[in-house]
Amino acid sequence: MTRNHLTPLLAVLAVGAATLTGCGSSQVPPGPARAADLGSSQPAAPSGGTGPALVSGTAKSNNSAEGTGDWAVRNGGVATGSAQESAQRWTQLTASKVGKLDPVVVNGAGLTLYRFDRDSNQPPVSNCDGVCAETWPPVTVAPGGKIFVAGVKKEDVGTILRGDGTRQVTIKGWAVYRFAKDAKPGDTLGQGVGGTWFGVTPVGGKAGVPGGEQPTPDASPAPPATSAVFFDDPTFGDGAGSQGVAGTGCRNLDRPGAASSVAAPGSLKIWAGKDCTGRSQVINGDVADLGTVGFDNAVVSVRLG
Numbered sequence: 001m002t003r004n005h006l007t008p009l010l011a012v013l014a015v016g017a018a019t020l021t022g023c024g025s026s027q028v029p030p031g032p033a034r035a036a037d038l039g040s041s042q043p044a045a046p047s048g049g050t051g052p053a054l055v056s057g058t059a060k061s062n063n064s065a066e067g068t069g070d071w072a073v074r075n076g077g078v079a080t081g082s083a084q085e086s087a088q089r090w091t092q093l094t095a096s097k098v099g100k101l102d103p104v105v106v107n108g109a110g111l112t113l114y115r116f117d118r119d120s121n122q123p124p125v126s127n128c129d130g131v132c133a134e135t136w137p138p139v140t141v142a143p144g145g146k147i148f149v150a151g152v153k154k155e156d157v158g159t160i161l162r163g164d165g166t167r168q169v170t171i172k173g174w175a176v177y178r179f180a181k182d183a184k185p186g187d188t189l190g191q192g193v194g195g196t197w198f199g200v201t202p203v204g205g206k207a208g209v210p211g212g213e214q215p216t217p218d219a220s221p222a223p224p225a226t227s228a229v230f231f232d233d234p235t236f237g238d239g240a241g242s243q244g245v246a247g248t249g250c251r252n253l254d255r256p257g258a259a260s261s262v263a264a265p266g267s268l269k270i271w272a273g274k275d276c277t278g279r280s281q282v283i284n285g286d287v288a289d290l291g292t293v294g295f296d297n298a299v300v301s302v303r304l305g
Contacts, residue, residue, distance in 0.1 A: 052090075052145045052167070054154045056265045056286075057229035059092050059108040060238040062148060069145075070108030076183045078137050088142040091169060093176075095151025095202040095288055096235045099188055103288075104199040104207040105152060105171065107178065110185030113139060114177045117196040121173030121204065124160045128177065136177040136190070136197070140166040150229075150236035150263040151286050152202045172204025222285045225266030226305050230259035234289045234296075237261070248305030250276040256300040262287050269303040276301050 055062060059069055069090035072083045079087040092108030105113045114136065118127045128136050140162070141147055147157060147169060159167040160175060169176045179190030179197070190197050191208060199207030206212030226248060232240035243258075245251040252274055253259070262270075263286045272279040272295070281293050290296045 051143055051159060052141045052147050054157060055146050055148050056150070056154075056227065056263045057148055057244070058094060058150055058231075058236060058238055058242070058263075059090055059148050061229045061231070061242040061244060061263075062146075064090055064108075064148075070111070073137075074109040076111060076178065076187075077180055078134060085142075088140055088145055088166070090146040090148060091139055091141050092148040093150075093152045093157065093169070093171065093202075094148075094236050095286075098186055098199070101188055101191065101199045101207040103151070103201055103213070104188075105176070105202055106185070107139065108148065111178055111182050112188050112190065113200050114179055114190050114197050115171075115174045115200040115204065115206065116177065117198075117206075119175050121170070124158065124170050124173040124175065126160060126162060126168055126175040128175075129163060135180050137180060138162065138166070138168040139176040139178060140168050143167060150261075151288050153285070154265065156203060170204075171200055171202070174200060174204040176200055222266040224305050225264040225268045225285075228262055228264035228268055228302060228304065230299060231261045231263070232258050234260045234291070236263055236286075236288065245302055245304065250301055250303050252301045253299060257297050259299045260290055260296050262290065262299075270295055270299045271301045271303070272298050274300055276303050 068086050070092055072087035073079045093105050095103045096106045098104050098106065098112050101112070107113055116128055116136070119125055126138065128138070141159070149157060152171060156172050158170045158173065160170055162168050181189045188199060191199055198209060198212065201207050201213045203213065227244065227246040229242055229244045230253060231237055231242045243254050245253065262283065267282060267284045269280055269282050271277060281295055283293060287293060290299065
């Protein structure tokens with residue numbers, strides 16, 4: 001081989017080595033994804049922004065189509081073919097309790113979500129690709145899709161750009177995954193695998209690990225909410241039904257005295273009487289159990305805006 005042919009070959013090999021060394025998914029552009037980068041936080045469809053829209057509530061309470069988003073892979077595994085595109089239309093992040101994991105985040109199909117200790121959240125980076133990503137499917141969403149949140153603060157949610165061009169959801173900078181062997185709600189087969197995989201908490205911590213929740217106290221008041229979704233079940237459960245209200249001023253619930261939890265993108269005042277009368281309580285965003293503020297099955301009206 002001549003020297004003239006050897007030089008470009010060495011250059012190609014050097015580039016290949018650098019590519020292998022940088023294997024993984026990193027934030028693009030540099031810096032953690034911010035809620036402001038994700039587009040509109042209104043329930044309406046995104047208007048062509050570069051990122052997914054953050055929407056309060058759940059997929060069901062926002063009338064998502066069957067067979068889309070997290071419902072495209074209700075029994076776990078990996079979405080393939082036409083289901084893959086449909087699956088990226090939306091994903092859901094809901095604070096819940098699964099067995100001994102309390103709290104832990106689940107998706108719209110009720111499947112447990114996880115984080116990986118070998119990733120980084122400063123800056124946000126995923127180090128699970130190839131075969132790893134087949135066992136631990138990344139939670140991804142299309143740029144024009146939606147991320148439904150209940151019990152997870154919108155400002156804690158972001159996305160990172162993976163090597164295959166998809167956008168993976170993050171909580172507090174930690175990339176979020178499912179476990180392919182979890183086949184139904186309540187499964188936590190991925191918990192503690194390899195000593196590096198753990199259910200992810202609503203603040204990006206490790207569920208089921210002493211001190212792993214990583215609470216982030218925030219006493220600052222949230223801006224007034226102009227919409228809210230009230231769930232008949234605690235922890236934003238969709239099983240028994242839900243009801244939404246929107247606008248400003250006092251709103252009476254269509255089904256008074258039925259709510260056990262509420263998802264709201266800000267502060268609001270709830271009342272035990274019609275037309276905002278009687279006993280009242282100010283709440284600062286999502287409340288997974290209205291019993292903690294003395295209002296389980298007691299909300300009759302609400303003041304928004």
